[in-house]
Amino acid sequence: MIDRRNLGFFLCFLSIFPLVCFSATFVPVDNYLIDCGASANTTVGRRNFTADSLFKDLLSTQEDILANSSSKSSASSSDDWPLYQTARIFNGPSKYTFSIKQKGRHWIRLYIFPFTHEKYNLGAANFTVATQDHVLFSSSSMQKDPVMKEYSVNVTSDNLVITFAPSGNSTAFVNAIEVVSAPDDLIDDVFSVLDQSFTLSGLVTQSLETVWRVNMGGPTVTPVNDTLQRTWIPDQRFLLEPNLAKSFSNIAAVKYEKGGLTTENTAPATVYGTLSEMNSSFDPRSNFNVTWKFDVSPGFQYLVRFHFCDVVSNGLNSLYFNIYIDSKMAAANFDLSTHTNNALGVPYHMDLVTPLAVNNTLRVSIGPSGLSKDYPNAILNGLEIMKINNSMGSLITGTVPAAIGAGSSSKSIGMIVGVVVGVVGAVVLAGLIFVLCMRRRKLARQRQSKTWVPLSINDGTTSHTMGSKYSNGTTLSAASNHEYRVPLVAVQEATNNFDESWVIGIGGFGKVYKGELSDGTKVAVKRGNPRSQQGLAEFQTEIAMLSQFRHRHLVSLIGYCDERNEMILIYEYMEKGTLKSHLYGSDLPSLSWKERLEICIGSARGLHYLHTGYAKAVIHRDVKSANILLDEKLMAKVADFGLSKTGPEIDQTHVSTAVKGSFGYLDPEYFRRQQLTEKSDVYSFGVVLFEVLCARPVIDPTLPREMVNLAEWAMKWQKKGQLEQIIDERLAGKIRPESLRKFGETAEKCLADYGVDRPSMGDVLWNLEYALQLQEAVVEGDPEENSTNMIGELSPQVKNISQDASASTTQFEGTSLDDLSGVSMSRVFSQLVKSEGR
Known part of the structure; x- marks a missing residue:
């Protein structure tokens, strides 16, 4: 019970509690709330708007008029209606200048209501609103009812200038303005493109206009209940067939993932806790889509942000569904649990960018998947549709108005008119070029589907450039890679004209033949299959990467051939084949534990060289036992660098790219975020380590469910401290417990959920060398003695290094990077005394 004497305090606390929660989540550095034309401050909800008449330094104008309204509109809410009671009217170009304390993404919210005024017809006002870099608003889209127009802009200067420019003898006006800092990570460059023919360089620098922000299956969410003061409206009005959808609510089940990308700033729990789903009445035969239709402006691309949170399922991996935008598949067999670390109730958002809209409507649909284990169902919790500025930085239809930034002089006006005419001409010309390019691209795609375009020109008789729409412009010139080209006739001779009996393997790129060049060199010849999903891009990447790498633990490229539509890669021949074939699936002799450790160490050295041997890291992207x-x-x-990609720049943390790799080895964080780092290779290598230890496939559907995924299964045993229970039976009793423990710890760290928690390949290499030393350690007394007592008795190799550390250092200083990465890491163990030393 609350004492009456404390009741007042308690009620006061309740009234400020939402503000406390807000400030704990995100506090905007810049927070301008301006009531335009007002003579006194105005309170809206729990926010205080300052009258712009008190901040004359904000406003630079030729002439302005204060206007009051006695009108009332049913479209205005009781909270924000006071903001529409006054307006500032401009007879000429006028500017609000806001000092920016922290550069980055900001909200700009414009409150517009053309109320009735005795002198000015605001409903007929013709004007535009712009910042220094972007045109935001045109009165041609103005409504009769009050409306708040919301924009998200990236501010890069110390001042944000918002210009109101009347057209001709017309006027401009505004009722209220917000300029508020927004979290920079609210808009990032992790997105998918719905149509590959329409690309986008990135979202971070773009300006966006919020067209729709919808709470599926729930009520209106007001700014009071949103950490970023956004408004979410119900979805019923947008449903094409409302009877096909039903609402569901379970807000208490929402659990934001600690450290995840989706936070309360992405959308509040009141959005993630409600949803619209298929009204299938638990009928297993249900087969229909739930569709929403939204009005949009043609000629722009749109960022469509989906908000998902599974608060309806009873178990994991039971809800599969398809997602469509304008009848195009946006995501097939979508399993939300794979994006939320296999947890229910965890919010997740997904961004897709559309091609240029050609219609004035955009449709979003969800529907059942054939993989559904229970009755068919599909869900959607929330949706945001944001217009992306065009190539001219404009968010309005038509040309950039001349009045933006214009002075009163006829000279300035004439200059701007000239610029506008030029821009119009450029737009028309660009439109024609765009249509022609689209037609050529379409024809090129049609040709590509029928034939496989070679790299070379004039049947391979001239040097050529590999840069095209298929690649990043890697050049193979006579000066750089000409020495790697091998004539087709020589390849045919080396493989006995591609004799099928000489095939030693088949991969995603094509068949691999054993061959022998005229000088007696044994080679492996990989001949591309034109029907393969891997093609020119992988071929180019393989050549570009391997032609510059030389390392004892990377397969060497001997040459390539691109004559007569062929795509052939020629490597040094590896006598013993793949690591995978020595672990399972063949009759080859079993590898000893020492041999397996040395193979893992060699592979780690090769990957460590890729990550650190050049100014920019090279990320393999397809680390697996079949590629060792x-x-x-x-x-x-x-081996196999067809999917490799150069790492991020020095000032970046990751590379945003489409997800590629092999199922079972793929980094889940890379899959979720499409953000590639060297740690993605580390994760894949961790899977390989368990594969080496257990000698079984990484995915085996024939096993019981808990055993299907090797990484998940092995991690369960590792965390229980009983990894010895699942090792390859051929290794039973042959691995020292200390070596196994260190090996298991290394694999476990590689498989950490988040890349920042995983070790570098250098650290992995160090630990594997350590595991080998523990396996070979000679201990006086009990051979099963704890490793903390045996490091002092490591092999003579380590003891000799310990006696003369300076000699070792001198030797390293005179060694090239290539040689150094091949040197045994045991030579740097001179500081070790106990196993816990690192």
Whole structure:
């Protein structure tokens, strides 16, 4: 019970509690709330708008008029109606200048209501609103009822200038303005493109206009209940067939993932806790889509942000559905649990960018998937549709108005009119070029589907450039890579004209033949299959990467051939084949634990060289046991660089790219965020480590459900401290417990959920060398003694290094990077005394 004496305090606390929660989530550095034309401050909800008459330094204008309204509109809410009671009217170009304390993304919210005025017909006002870089608003889209227009802009200067420019003898006006800091990570460059023919360089620098923000299956969410003061409206008015959808609410089930990308700033729990789903009445035969239709402006691309949170399912991996935008598949067999670390009730958002809209409507649909295990169902919790500025930085239809930024002089006006005419001409010309390019691109795609375009020109007789729409412009010139070209006739001779009996493997790119060049060199010849999903881009990348790499633990490229529509890669021959073939699926002799450790160490050295050997890291993207090859001495070499990609710039943390890789090895964080780092290779290598230890496929659907995924299964045993229970039976009793423990810990760290928690490949290499030393350690007394007591008795190799650390250092200083990465890491163990030393 609350004492009556404390009741007042308690009620006061309740009234400010939402503000406390808000400030704990996000506090805007810049927070301008301006009531335009007002003579006194105005309170809206729990926010205080300052009269612009008190801030004359904000406003630069030729002439302005204060106007009051006695009108009332049913479209205005009781909270924000006071903001529409006054307006500032401009007879000429006028500017509000806001000092920006923290550069980055900001909200600009314009309150517009053309109320009745005795002197001015605001409903007929003809004007535009712009910042220094973007045109935001045109009165041609103005409504008769009060409306708040919301924009998200990236401010890069110390001042944000908002200009109101009347057209001709007309006027401009505004009722209220907000300029408020927004979280920079609210809009990032992690997005998918619905149509690959329409690309977008990135979203971070773009300006966006919020067209629709909808709460599916729930009520209106007001700014009071949103950490960023947004308004979410119900979805019923947008449903094409309301009877096909039903609402569901379970707000208490929403659990934001700690450290996840989707936070309360992305959308509040009142959005993620409500949803619209198929009204299937638990009928297993249900087969229909739930569709919403939204009005949009043609000629713009749109960012469509989907908000999902599974608060309706009873178990994981039970809800599969398809997502469509304008009848195009946006996501097939979508399983929300794979994006939320296999947890129910965890919010997740997904961004897609549309092609240029050709109609004035956009449709979003969800429907059942054939993979559904229970009755068919599909859900959607929230949706945001944001217009992306065009190539001229404009968010309005038509040309950039001349009045923006114009002075009163006829000279300035004439200059701007000239610019506008030029812009109009450029737009028309650009439109014609765009249509022609689209037609050529379409024809090119049609040709590509029928034939496989070679790299070379004039049947391979001239040097050529690999840069095209298929690649990033890598050049193979006579000066750089000409020495790698091998004539087709030589390849045919080396493979006995591609004799099928000489095939030693088949991969995603095509068949691999054993061959022998005229000088007696044994080679592996990979011949591309034109029907393969891998094609020119992978071919180019492989050549570009391997032609510059030389390392003992990377497979060497001997040459390539691109004559007569062929795509052929020629490598050094690896006598013992793939690591995978020595672990399972063949009759090859089993590898000892020492041999397996040395293979893992060699592979780690190769990957470590890729990540650190150049100014920019190279990320392999397809690390797996089938891409680790062994020579006649079982020395490991990393192969297949067709999916490789250069890492981020120095001032970046990741590369945003479409997800590629092999199922079972794929980094889940990379899959969720489409953000590629070196740690994605580390995760894949962790899977390989368990594959080496357990000698089984990474995905085996024939096993019981809990065993299907090797990484998940092995991690459960590792966390229980009983990894020895699942190791390859051929290794039973042959691995020292200390070596196994260190190996298991290394694999576990590689498979951390988040890349920042995973070790570098250098650290992985260090730990694997350590595991090998523990396996070979000679201990006086009990051979099963704890490793903390045996490091002092490591092999003589380590003891000798310990005696003369300076000699070791001198030797390293005179060694090239290539040689250094091949040197045993045991030579840097001189500081070790106990196993917990690192």
